[in-house]
Amino acid sequence: MASKTSSVDQVLEALGGRGRYQLFQYFVCMFASFSASFQLFNIVFVGRHVTHTCKQPANISDIYQVIDNELFQANNSKIYFEKCNIRVEANISGGISTSDLPCIYGYEYVEGKDASLMSDMDIVCDRAHLRGFAQTLLIIGQGIGAFTLPVFSDRYGRRPVHLLSHLCFLGLGLGVAFAPTYTVFLVLRVFLGFVQQGIVLTKTTIGIEVFPSRHRKLSGLLNALLWTVATTVIALIAYLMQTYSWRSTQLAYCSVSLYVFVQFFLLDESLSWLITNNKTKQVTKNLKKAARMSGKDYHTVLNVYKSIQKQQESEKSLTESLLGSKDQGVNGKTTTVKEKDKTKPSFLDLMKRKRLAANVFVLWFTWITDSLTVFGLYMTAHSLAGSPHLNFVLYGLLEAPSVLVFFFMVDRYGRKKTSMTLHGIAGTALLAATVCKSVGKGISWSPIAVTAFSCLGMFGASGAWGTSFFFTPEMFPTNLRNFGLGTSSACSRLGGMLAPFSSLLAEYVEWAPGTIFGVCCLLVTVLVNILPETMGRELPQTVDDVEAWHKKTDDKTAKNMGILPP
Incomplete structure (x- = not known):
């Protein structure tokens, strides 16, 4: 039976798989990474400590x-x-x-009162504890946005949510630059985090849906590389603006969001969402534009879509005829069976099925671990010697090699093995760094070993998080995909909120942060085995599609063990 998911893949393949239209739409959407990352990490420089x-x-x-x-x-x-x-x-x-x-x-x-937000508003000495709220409240806003906005994205489309979030992001960024008090600044940061998730989650989903299954790893690679470039540029802008006021620096960071006006004219709705939600008129309009850009024959592409659409309508009509007929029960009463609309499942449909609920909880714990580890390592970056700008760039650049490892592994060895490998590297390296720090006090090689293992841990953790971004949307049916990614991202905010306390914990129990990070990463390495492998599989349309993956895997395992006949 043809599914709407397969129709999407066939249409995307008819457009060239990774044709000019698909690459164009991908980059039009993904350049929003600069906006999203700038406002997430700029507090490191906008709110820096001034002597x-x-x-x-x-x-x-x-x-x-x-x-x-x-x-x-x-x-x-x-x-x-x-x-x-x-x-x-x-x-x-x-x-x-x-x-x-x-x-x-x-x-x-020393550098002038307006050099930093913290100096401008005297967030020092007995008020220094308020500094952490700037990032904590943004992360809380992200959590609220991650739970709220995906529902609208799945219902009304990726494009409107993305554009509205990006426009609000620009307005709030400007508001932050002119905030008269620290209280106003903090309130704006909450809303900034809220709409930031509207950008991040929709761009990630569009990036996954714009390519057919065999090219989806390209989305993960380019997404991670763009994010790495964006975080590196944050330090460059801060270095060039270090003689200006923090308000001018903030304006420089939020000015990139003017790009939303370019997106308004160039960004199209996801074909996957349009086809799944039977937006036939818009589908044909977008296919005409896509065929022209990709150098494909429009009628050939349209015929692919229409032929599958007709087959789906025929199958739907037959199914409704069979299920809509009256069925005589054994007790002599007449009942009518109504087919549930499987294209619009609810989150409860996942929770009611044990295997699928287990998937969700494993993904949530994975995201908490990834966020806790990456942000926790960023919080301890000051322990490295040298310029803070250079240190920030170093941690950002560490994501690049992990992206390459992800790219070469994810379609060769599968999502599960890639995730397990990178989490295993992170966990082992961070535990090794903790051991070196504990037993090597006073020894000359200890700081070098700690730094080396910490960098290796960042390599594994950042790559693992990138894999989670790529893996998670594939685990949910179309009309729950953005919601699934959103709830996972919301859970990661818990890790982000706990991460700032790692430095405080280290003052009392030096070995505790590294141990917690390492053990959690190794635990994820084990738990990922519960998830089904999505490599080579088309994006699921219904909850039944996801559950079928488990059944096939279980049957294969049973057959290999000799439980079932060959």
């Missing part, structure tokens, strides 16, 4: 009036303007007495 001391008053003698102690006088005292306090030392009767005052006159910043 500061307490500000001196216009009249130094005012300090003695504040102390209000006649023993402290200008002729017997020295005043030190330190990082978070004003220290006054008085030589009284041959002894030194000290009086400490807070920075009651404000702060003096």
